[in-house]
Amino acid sequence: MPSYLITGTSRGIGLGLVKELLKNPENQVLATARNPDTAQGLQELRKQYPDTKRLILLSLDISKPETITKAAEDAEKLLPNGLDVLINNAGIIRHTFATWDEINTDEFLEELGLNTTSILHILRAFKALIAKSAQKKVIVITSLGGSIEFAGHAPNYALTYSVSKAALNMLIRRWGKVYKEEESITTILIHPGWVATDMGLADYEAAQKIFPGASPISVEESTTGILKLTDEAKLEDSVRYVAYDGTVIPW
Numbered sequence: 001m002p003s004y005l006i007t008g009t010s011r012g013i014g015l016g017l018v019k020e021l022l023k024n025p026e027n028q029v030l031a032t033a034r035n036p037d038t039a040q041g042l043q044e045l046r047k048q049y050p051d052t053k054r055l056i057l058l059s060l061d062i063s064k065p066e067t068i069t070k071a072a073e074d075a076e077k078l079l080p081n082g083l084d085v086l087i088n089n090a091g092i093i094r095h096t097f098a099t100w101d102e103i104n105t106d107e108f109l110e111e112l113g114l115n116t117t118s119i120l121h122i123l124r125a126f127k128a129l130i131a132k133s134a135q136k137k138v139i140v141i142t143s144l145g146g147s148i149e150f151a152g153h154a155p156n157y158a159l160t161y162s163v164s165k166a167a168l169n170m171l172i173r174r175w176g177k178v179y180k181e182e183e184s185i186t187t188i189l190i191h192p193g194w195v196a197t198d199m200g201l202a203d204y205e206a207a208q209k210i211f212p213g214a215s216p217i218s219v220e221e222s223t224t225g226i227l228k229l230t231d232e233a234k235l236e237d238s239v240r241y242v243a244y245d246g247t248v249i250p251w
């Protein structure tokens, strides 16, 4: 039974990944969220999948190291054969349309921390459990906005977010290189596409002006693509930076 642990599953892409994974009765899914008890989407899945060995709901706030440690301890007890796939999905965006002169640097720091150092806390806490598994895979949901090559495409769009995702990309590229060699862990960075979630649809009209003619894809299209790439990922692919449809993104 392949096991998956996903962060940020209360809504959006994270919830979509949980739904998609549960369609395969072989999969065991540890769905984590800040407050799983009050997350409507997760509670509906709980009713649909009452088997508490297949769907496990855990509290995990990626900005709170103590909750990460507790979730890792719970996962260790539940997974004697290790954690096959960790999907780092939770992330935030601030200042979507602010200029460099308008950005609040305290909020910038919060965004940078949540999208980078929080991921490092997660990786540290779960690495041993991943290394113990058969598949040994780490998937990190990043953004096309983190591509340095792509910078400048939309000069005043998601400025600090793109800095945080570029930093995440470097963190993951370097982390993945070390643990590919030391632990045979396969690590992949995936851009989920422009997806119709709360994040993807915030300021939709303004985004349309920046990307005329573009429209967001469904959560299903994004998550099936992400999970296909996850299934196909091999150690030699570590560390690739790709979109949900497999398109390679320049760093």
Ligand code: NDP
Binding pocket: 007, 008, 009, 010, 011, 012, 013, 014, 033, 034, 035, 060, 061, 062, 063, 089, 090, 091, 092, 114, 141, 142, 143, 144, 191, 192, 193, 194, 195, 196, 197, 198, 199, 200, 201
């Ligand atoms: P949403 O804003 O729709 O959902 C974000 C999820 O992350 C929620 O479940 C939220 O939980 C969770 N989250 C936020 N902060 C924390 C935290 N401290 N601890 C745990 N969970 C947290 O975003 P998406 O689903 O659209 O985005 C998912 C990922 O995809 C992100 O990393 C994002 O950067 C990336 N992405 C999305 C794109 C898009 O078009 N949608 C484009 C490119 C990248 P809560 O309900 O508790 O707030």
